[in-house]
Amino acid sequence: MNIERLTPGATFPNIEVLNNKGECVPLVNPISPEHWTMVVVYRGVHCPVCTKYLTQLQEMRTQFQDIKVDIVAVSADTVEQLNRKLDDVAAEYPVYAGLSMDYMKQLGLFVSDPRSDAETDHPFPEPGLFIINSDNKVQIIEIANSPFVRPDLNMLVSGLGYTRKNDYPIRGTKSI
Structure with a gap:
């Protein structure tokens, strides 16, 4: 099995998605040059765990704004x-x-088929989180194969604040 993976330090791909009006838009479009972007990939409308995580992101949105990290979320x-x-x-x-x-393949996401039509009508990504720095490089990657594995947002905002303040380097750039 040949598995492609986006790697830390790589340029984040140009990905176009649809907004809630059906318009094609870039996934990553920072509000200013010094901002980073946190891309949260969620499973879809059928996932209550995703609803909880997206709600928690909303509750913490100002903390991410304070460290100049924009939030976007996307599903299939x-x-x-x-x-x-x-x-x-x-x-x-x-x-x-x-x-x-x-x-999904470019991002190296795990993909699942629906268990029934009641769940959804298409294959969907399992959770992923990507932090894209102001150079459009992948600073942090977290990819899961289950809806129950996601970064703790309190730890993430704290770590990103430290990373930004101290110019902490991109880690995990070596492949073995």
């Missing part, structure tokens, strides 16, 4: 499914739909 859902999710999550950060299988 349709725009209709995205809008149903937004009914459950009052996010003041961009939440996108339309992450394609090709993009």
Whole structure:
């Protein structure tokens, strides 16, 4: 099995997704040059664990803003499914739909098939989190194969604050 993986220090790929109006937009589009972007890949409208995580992100949004880290979230859902999710999550950060299988592969995400039509109607990514620095390089990667494995957001905001303040280098750049 040949598994492609995005590696720390690599340039983050140009990925286009859909906003809640169905318009094609760039996934990473920092609000200013010194800002970093945290890309949170979530499973989709069917996942209650994702709803909880996206809500926690909203609750901590100002802490990430204080350290100049923009938040975006994305799934493989349709725009209709995205809008149903937004009914459950009052996010003041961009939440996108339309992450394609090709993009999931570029990001090295694990992908699952739905267990039934009641869950969803398409393959979907398992959780992933990417921190993209102001040079469009991957600073941090966290990829999971289960909805129950996600970075602790309190630890993440603390670590990112330290990283930004101390110019902490990109770690894990060696492959074996």
